[in-house]
Amino acid sequence: MEQTLSGCVFSRPQRIMLLTPDAGLRDMLFSLWGTGEVEWTHYEHGRGAIEHLFTEPPDLLIVDNDLPDIKGLEVASIVKSENVYRQLPIILAASEAAVAESSWCGVEVDDLLITPSNPTRVKALIFLTLARASRSFDANPLTRLPGNSSIIQRIQEMMDRKEDFALAYADLDFFKSFNDKYGFSRGDEVLMMTARVIVTTIRSFTGVKSFVGHIGGDDYVFILPPDVVEAACQRVVASFDSIVPHFYDEEDRVRGSIVSTDREGAIKTFPLMAISIAVVFNEGGRLSHYGQASQIATALKKKAKEDKKSCYVLDSRGRNAAREDQA
Amino acid sequence: MQKIPLNLAKPGMVLAKPVPRQDGIVVVASGTEITEGLIDKLESMEVETIVVEGNPVNMDGVMAGSSYAARVGRLDHLFRKFPDDPWMGRVKEMFRGYFTIKAASGPAETPGETPPKSGE
Amino acid sequence: MEDDLKTERKGQLLAVKDLPTLPAVLDEVSKLVARPESTTEQVARLISMDQVLSAKVLKMVNSPIYGFPGRISSVSHALMLLGFNVIRGIIVSTSVFEVMTKNMVGLWEHSVATALASSTVARACGLRDPDEYSVAGLLHDLGKVVATVQLPELKTAIESLVKEKDLTYLAAEKELLGFGHDRINAWLATHWKLPPNIKEGMDHHHSPQTAQLYPEMAAVVHLADFLARLYEFGSGGDDNVPFVQPEAFKILKIKPKDLEAICDTLGERFVEVSDLKFS
Numbered sequence: 001m002e003q004t005l006s007g008c009v010f011s012r013p014q015r016i017m018l019l020t021p022d023a024g025l026r027d028m029l030f031s032l033w034g035t036g037e038v039e040w041t042h043y044e045h046g047r048g049a050i051e052h053l054f055t056e057p058p059d060l061l062i063v064d065n066d067l068p069d070i071k072g073l074e075v076a077s078i079v080k081s082e083n084v085y086r087q088l089p090i091i092l093a094a095s096e097a098a099v100a101e102s103s104w105c106g107v108e109v110d111d112l113l114i115t116p117s118n119p120t121r122v123k124a125l126i127f128l129t130l131a132r133a134s135r136s137f138d139a140n141p142l143t144r145l146p147g148n149s150s151i152i153q154r155i156q157e158m159m160d161r162k163e164d165f166a167l168a169y170a171d172l173d174f175f176k177s178f179n180d181k182y183g184f185s186r187g188d189e190v191l192m193m194t195a196r197v198i199v200t201t202i203r204s205f206t207g208v209k210s211f212v213g214h215i216g217g218d219d220y221v222f223i224l225p226p227d228v229v230e231a232a233c234q235r236v237v238a239s240f241d242s243i244v245p246h247f248y249d250e251e252d253r254v255r256g257s258i259v260s261t262d263r264e265g266a267i268k269t270f271p272l273m274a275i276s277i278a279v280v281f282n283e284g285g286r287l288s289h290y291g292q293a294s295q296i297a298t299a300l301k302k303k304a305k306e307d308k309k310s311c312y313v314l315d316s317r318g319r320n321a322a323r324e325d326q327a
Numbered sequence: 328m329q330k331i332p333l334n335l336a337k338p339g340m341v342l343a344k345p346v347p348r349q350d351g352i353v354v355v356a357s358g359t360e361i362t363e364g365l366i367d368k369l370e371s372m373e374v375e376t377i378v379v380e381g382n383p384v385n386m387d388g389v390m391a392g393s394s395y396a397a398r399v400g401r402l403d404h405l406f407r408k409f410p411d412d413p414w415m416g417r418v419k420e421m422f423r424g425y426f427t428i429k430a431a432s433g434p435a436e437t438p439g440e441t442p443p444k445s446g447e
Numbered sequence: 448m449e450d451d452l453k454t455e456r457k458g459q460l461l462a463v464k465d466l467p468t469l470p471a472v473l474d475e476v477s478k479l480v481a482r483p484e485s486t487t488e489q490v491a492r493l494i495s496m497d498q499v500l501s502a503k504v505l506k507m508v509n510s511p512i513y514g515f516p517g518r519i520s521s522v523s524h525a526l527m528l529l530g531f532n533v534i535r536g537i538i539v540s541t542s543v544f545e546v547m548t549k550n551m552v553g554l555w556e557h558s559v560a561t562a563l564a565s566s567t568v569a570r571a572c573g574l575r576d577p578d579e580y581s582v583a584g585l586l587h588d589l590g591k592v593v594a595t596v597q598l599p600e601l602k603t604a605i606e607s608l609v610k611e612k613d614l615t616y617l618a619a620e621k622e623l624l625g626f627g628h629d630r631i632n633a634w635l636a637t638h639w640k641l642p643p644n645i646k647e648g649m650d651h652h653h654s655p656q657t658a659q660l661y662p663e664m665a666a667v668v669h670l671a672d673f674l675a676r677l678y679e680f681g682s683g684g685d686d687n688v689p690f691v692q693p694e695a696f697k698i699l700k701i702k703p704k705d706l707e708a709i710c711d712t713l714g715e716r717f718v719e720v721s722d723l724k725f726s
Contacts, residue, residue: 142514192514193528200530206483239527246518254575330718378718398678405677405688408615418691418703422677425707429714 011157014130017041019049019075020064020093025115029062032123046070053079057088060130062113065094065102073107080108089133091125142188143195145214151221154211155290158223162285165209166229168312169297170198170236170277172218173305174258177270181258182248190247190273191218194240198222201235226281233277233312240275241310248272276304277312330378333369337383338362344378382429395430399423453625460590460597460631461638467596468499469555469725470543476500480535490534491523496723498558498585499592503537504529505582506639516640520579550606552726554592556681558585559723563716564671565648571709572699574663583648583664584671588683590631590649591616594624609685616684617653629653656694666695674710680717 013036020026021044030040041058043049046067053061061079065072076090092109094102099114111129113122138147146154158165172194179187195214202210202222211223224232245253252258258270278300280293287293296315304313328343338361346355346369354372355365361379369377382395402423409415476493479485494500501522508525509516519525526534544551565584569577595602601623608619620627629650636646648664651657652672655665669692675681676688696703 189515189518193518196513196528196530200527203530203532204487243519243524243527246520246524247515328715328718330721401679405679405686408687409690412690414693415690421703421707425710 010130010134011153013037013039014060015039015041015058016060016062016126017043017049017053017058018062019043019046019067019072020062021045021066021068022064022093022115025064025093028119029122032119032126044068046072046075050075050078054082054085057085060089060091060126060133062091062093062126063109065092065098073102073109076107076109087133087137089129091129140214140216142191143214145195145199145212145220147213148215151211151213151215152290154213154223155293159282159285159287159290159293163209164226164283165223166226166279166281167293167297168222168224168229168233168277168279169294169301170194170220170222170275171301173274173276173308173310174270175218175273177258177260177268178247178273181252181260186247190244193243193247194218194220194275197239197243198236201232201239204235205232226283229279230312230314233279233314236277237275237310237312244273271308274308274310276301276307276310278304279312279314281315328378328380329382329384330376331384332376333366333374335384336361336366336369336377336379338366340379340383341381342377343380346372346374346377348372395426398426399430402426449625456598456624456626457634460593461634463593463597465540465542466499466503466592467542467544468497469547469551471725472497472500472555473538473541473543476538480531480538487526487531488523490531491526494526494534495522495562495581495585496559496720498555498589500538500541501582501585502589502635502639503541504534505641505645507533507537509640509642511640517642520582520642520645521576522582523578547726550682550684551595553682554588554684555725556723557675557683558588558681559720560675560678560680560717561585561587561668561671563720564674564713565667567709567713567716568667568670568674568699569663571705571712572663572667572701574667579642579644580648580664580667580671583645583652583668586645586649587632587652587668587672588628589635590628591684593631593635594620594628598624606684614685615687615689617689619685627653653689654692655698656692662698666692666698669695670699670706674706674713678713678717 016029016038018026018029018040020042026042032038041052043052044067046063046069061076063072063075067075072092072094076092079085079088079090089110090108091111091113093113093115096114099112110133111125113125134150135146138149139145140147155167172190175187175190178190195212198220199212202212202224205224205228208225208228209223211221213221215221222232248258252272256272258272259267260270261267278297280287280296280300282293300313300315304311340361342355342357342359342361345353345357347353355369359365402419406415406419409419476490476497479490479493494504504522504525505519507513508519508528513528519528529537562581562585566577566581569580574580591602594605604623605616605619608614608623609616612619614622617627617629629652633646633650635641636649641649644661644664647658647661648668651665652668655662655669658665669689672683673688673691676683676686679686
């Protein structure tokens with residue numbers, strides 16, 4: 001398996017903590033990658049490692065079931081029982097005999113390394129476990145789309161590589177009033193539907209680099225090449241507008257609005273939800289930090305929200321500036 | 328309107344739907360009056376069926392919807408489970424009237440033309 | 448009928464894994480989906496002519512996994528939410544009936560006719576979302592298809608009984624199965640979490656006067672089924688028109704005579720689809 005960690009999935013060296021008294025295992029693992037790819041921390045005992053684990057959690061923990069002072073499984077369960085470390089992937093290294101004897105009820109490790117093993121298998125196992133963890137680590141619990149950290153990381157990567165791309169921020173107008181009337185459960189349904197509409201539309205542009213993320217609540221992000229992003233926005237708007245009325249009760253759907261009374265007894269009317277999209281362009285390496293992009297997007301979003309209906313606003317100044325730079 | 332095989336087309340009929348080529352491009356617009364020359368052209372294009380205004384061709388039992396006379400004939404059979412029901416009887420007679428008029432009005436729908444006598 | 452036997456048959460019916468469709472249909476849809484320039488609208492239109500593919504697509508998009516069960520009642524919306532990848536997956540994993548009978552083809556044609564009639568009636572009555580009525584019309588006999596797949600010997604027996612005793616298909620079902628395809632529809636629609644209006648169109652089309660939540664839907668499909676049988680476009684399993692419930696007209700606020708104008712439009716629509724290939 002010739003994949004290097006960097007350039008394939010990861011943009012920085014992965015930190016792996018190894019808890020084992022087995023020198024052979026340690027040596028084999030250390031030989032799998034160069035220091036630029038993996039930074040190893042090694043302990044021969046469990047207890048001393050635990051504090052280090054908590055203060056500086058690694059990207060992956062490999063723990064030998066056969067530690068002298070505490071069972072590997074117990075270390076795993078101590079770690080996993082704390083919500084802040086639940087996402088930390090743990091591989092248990094154990095002999096086949098030990099595995100056969102163990103009860104797996106309630107065991108919280110993410111994968112198993114049966115020793116003795118060979119470098120090819122072990123390398124693949126570690127690589128895939130790290131990759132899987134990076135996919136799910138900040139996945140939005142509702143839509144399973146990548147969350148804020150992954151989004152920022154992706155944007156920054158593309159800026160660092162000076163790739164041309166369009167970055168779209170989408171959110172829903174009048175989502176709060178919908179939630180207030182219909183409850184969070186139905187609100188969640190709308191969020192799932194919106195995620196699907198965005199994902200299917202973006203995926204329909206085949207053969208191009210794309211990305212969809214869910215920042216949280218009703219905020220989504222997608223990335224597409226600059227020349228197709230407008231078509232994508234049009235499709236997202238059209239699909240959303242035609243589907244969202246079906247999440248309202250008949251009366252509201254027919255009227256085209258929600259009517260509610262606030263605490264003071266005043267009657268307030270809210271239109272059906274609409275989707276607003278702000279699109280920022282990064283062409284010719286114009287932007288260098290994701291913060292710049294989100295600043296531009298915030299300004300564009302204000303404009304988009306002036307229209308109560310679904311709409312998208314393109315950062316035209318950005319496009320023209322890029323074109324002028326190249327002229 | 329009526330869908331007919333090209334070999335029953337006669338001059339004077341009027342296209343109710345456009346005729347497309349294999350690739351979908353329209354070659355004859357709807358509303359065009361059929362002439363011998365047009366029939367030849369459509370034959371060379373290997374067009375098999377066309378849709379014309381009205382019901383100029385009497386095609387017994389070819390397909391539902393195009394033969395109103397056949398519809399009239401089937402009514403008693405279709406309604407046979409309700410021989411004594413006054414309501415269903417009224418429904419049946421209403422449709423008998425409707426289909427009969429449709430069947431009779433076919434040729435008259437292209438006023439001023441002699442209805443082509445084919446298939447009779 | 449014995450409750451135990453009914454429950455057993457219900458279980459068998461709901462256990463349906465892979466509804467097959469007609470070879471000609473699958474062939475055309477597969478070709479369309481394989482072409483890169485095909486649009487979602489084209490695919491939706493073609494799928495909307497096939498009761499099995501439409502049912503599969505609606506069942507999938509209304510599955511709890513997608514997060515909004517019971518909300519989606521149109522094939523084009525389903526396609527917007529499922530995407531080409533998933534649709535292709537459904538099509539690729541759909542099989543065809545090994546033994547094709549004339550009855551099957553007739554049933555498919557009848558379902559399309561009822562779909563067309565449903566949207567025509569719905570539009571004429573000024574109802575919103577006529578496409579949803581079309582879906583309910585398309586699926587109104589799905590129970591018969593599922594019974595064919597899951598209870599094949601009973602299906603054959605039903606067909607024989609229809610011939611021998613000149614019964615309606617529904618009457619023969621009730622005699623041999625203990626329940627009709629409308630009941631099967633109710634079970635399917637609930638199990639698959641189809642939207643409640645579609646469900647009521649499917650399970651109350653024989654008795655729209657008893658529909659509680661969506662009487663217009665039931666009434667529209669009821670009249671549509673009658674019209675499709677009147678024109679004998681395809682076959683619902685017997686050559687009878689059903690009893691037309693007077694209530695249906697009251698629910699839709701129309702008079703029997705209004706059906707004539709509806710038939711003017713419907714006749715033309717039937718001509719338009721007459722070259723749909725089902726065999």
